[in-house]
Amino acid sequence: MAVPASLPAPFRPFAAAAALALCLAGCAVGPDYQRPAAPAGAALGSFREDGPWRPAAPAEADARTPWWTLFGDPQLDALVAQANQANQTLQQAEAQYRQAQALVQGASAAFYPTVGLGASGGRGRSKVNGESVLGDSHAWSLQAAWEPDLWGRVRRTVESAADSAQANAADLAAARLNVQAAVVNDYIQLRLDDRQAQLYRRTLEGYRKSLQLAQAQYRAGTAMRSDVALAESTLAAAEAQAIDVDLTRRQLEHALAVLLGRTPGEFALAPLADDAAPSARLPVLPPGVPSQLLERRPDIAGAERRVAAANAQIGVATAAYYPDFTLSASGGFSGAGLRAWASAPDKVWALGFALAGTLFDAGARSARVDQARAAFDAAAAGYRQTVLAGFQEVEDNLAALHQLADERRAEERAVAASNDSVRVLLSQYRAGTGTYTSVITAQALALTAERTALQLEGRQYAASVALVKALGGGWDASQLPAVARASTGATPSEAVSAAGTPAR
Numbered sequence: 001m002a003v004p005a006s007l008p009a010p011f012r013p014f015a016a017a018a019a020l021a022l023c024l025a026g027c028a029v030g031p032d033y034q035r036p037a038a039p040a041g042a043a044l045g046s047f048r049e050d051g052p053w054r055p056a057a058p059a060e061a062d063a064r065t066p067w068w069t070l071f072g073d074p075q076l077d078a079l080v081a082q083a084n085q086a087n088q089t090l091q092q093a094e095a096q097y098r099q100a101q102a103l104v105q106g107a108s109a110a111f112y113p114t115v116g117l118g119a120s121g122g123r124g125r126s127k128v129n130g131e132s133v134l135g136d137s138h139a140w141s142l143q144a145a146w147e148p149d150l151w152g153r154v155r156r157t158v159e160s161a162a163d164s165a166q167a168n169a170a171d172l173a174a175a176r177l178n179v180q181a182a183v184v185n186d187y188i189q190l191r192l193d194d195r196q197a198q199l200y201r202r203t204l205e206g207y208r209k210s211l212q213l214a215q216a217q218y219r220a221g222t223a224m225r226s227d228v229a230l231a232e233s234t235l236a237a238a239e240a241q242a243i244d245v246d247l248t249r250r251q252l253e254h255a256l257a258v259l260l261g262r263t264p265g266e267f268a269l270a271p272l273a274d275d276a277a278p279s280a281r282l283p284v285l286p287p288g289v290p291s292q293l294l295e296r297r298p299d300i301a302g303a304e305r306r307v308a309a310a311n312a313q314i315g316v317a318t319a320a321y322y323p324d325f326t327l328s329a330s331g332g333f334s335g336a337g338l339r340a341w342a343s344a345p346d347k348v349w350a351l352g353f354a355l356a357g358t359l360f361d362a363g364a365r366s367a368r369v370d371q372a373r374a375a376f377d378a379a380a381a382g383y384r385q386t387v388l389a390g391f392q393e394v395e396d397n398l399a400a401l402h403q404l405a406d407e408r409r410a411e412e413r414a415v416a417a418s419n420d421s422v423r424v425l426l427s428q429y430r431a432g433t434g435t436y437t438s439v440i441t442a443q444a445l446a447l448t449a450e451r452t453a454l455q456l457e458g459r460q461y462a463a464s465v466a467l468v469k470a471l472g473g474g475w476d477a478s479q480l481p482a483v484a485r486a487s488t489g490a491t492p493s494e495a496v497s498a499a500g501t502p503a504r
Helices: 009-024 066-070 074-086 087-111 153-219 225-259 290-296 297-322 363-430 436-470 494-498
Strands: 114-128 130-146 324-336 346-355
Touching: 066 153, 066 225, 074 087, 074 153, 087 153, 153 225, 153 297, 153 363, 153 436, 225 436, 290 297, 290 363, 297 363, 363 436
Parallel strands: none
Antiparallel strands: 114 130, 130 324, 324 346
16 A cells, blocks of 8 residues: 655655555454364264154244243243243343453454543743743643554454353353253152142042051951051051152242242242142154254353354464554644643644564463463363263153153053052952951052152153253254454444354
């Protein structure tokens, strides 16, 4: 870029320096970001545990349909909505994201000049040629300084801050998904405890009738006192177990209160009535393909954004090898007296540039570059580990849903058989052809079978929630907010419109 010959001589060095700075401003040292290669398994067509047992076209959770509504419980939907608004962990994550956005804005400010204003005035007595003189003085000036981003240090800094802000946005999405999953899990387990309480109420009623039968048989002389004692012992043990179920329910209620941002004393859920049907249904979700997991999990997206931020820091460290170049200008008025603050004879101005670089630092800069490269390698390894853990979680919960479905069907057959056994043995005991020990054994097996069936159902629900969470809960990396990545010479509005998005 040539300096115009018509430019006044005092301004030519400054203009030449500015022209040189603008020519070099397109440089950016350091490696351009490339997304780390995911584990080879990400290219598979399906998950290993995604077997033919899954329905061909079930309902799928997506960003437009909150995933928890698939459980079909309006009260659960209301609780999750409350948690989304009031949970303190989410409030903390949201504040951390706003902090990261502010860091991007602060880093982008380095693209632009800094401008300052100064003014001073005074009155004093001094000696001039042996005479005492009383006089006034004034000065005011406007200063500007600009450090062109010749080597891309500022651009890499903004790039790193923007990628970190997107990682914080992914962290916020992951925190929201964790809170939602915790609410769903605790609520469903609480409702299963309600059903266990119903089971114990029915069981205790049957045990009391069995005790009354044993007492009647004992009074009639057809049973021994040990039968009565055994019936009393069985009833008391079942009552103790029912109390323990109530304790678990209360603790789940307290946990839900905290998830909703409330104290346990402010929150209560009425138990299910004895004739009430189960309040939620078990959804079936398609897992998709492994490659989609890289975009559907916020923790994976956040880990990938941190790799990008670490890559930009290599450029920031590399830029320290190059000299700093600063352009400065100032202008104003300075003179005697306090009245003429802007008179032509008092005009002052200055233009200048400065170039400064480090010649020897005993390897400090190379150490910082090595540190940045090591941080990038660590972030890349962390990203790949997060991907592997995500695959494991999906496979684990697909396998759990598959196996638990088979186990629950077998346990339901055991429940039916044990209930039949209780009815037959009670009839035999009434007729005097059976022993009470057989009755008690059958009743204990029936209670254990029904409790196990409920526990298996609870594990199915937990695995279903865990699968939704492992699949990202309908979240997608395209939902990461765009963050302004200003470039040299771009206006703030242009920088916002050219905001970066996650690497694909």
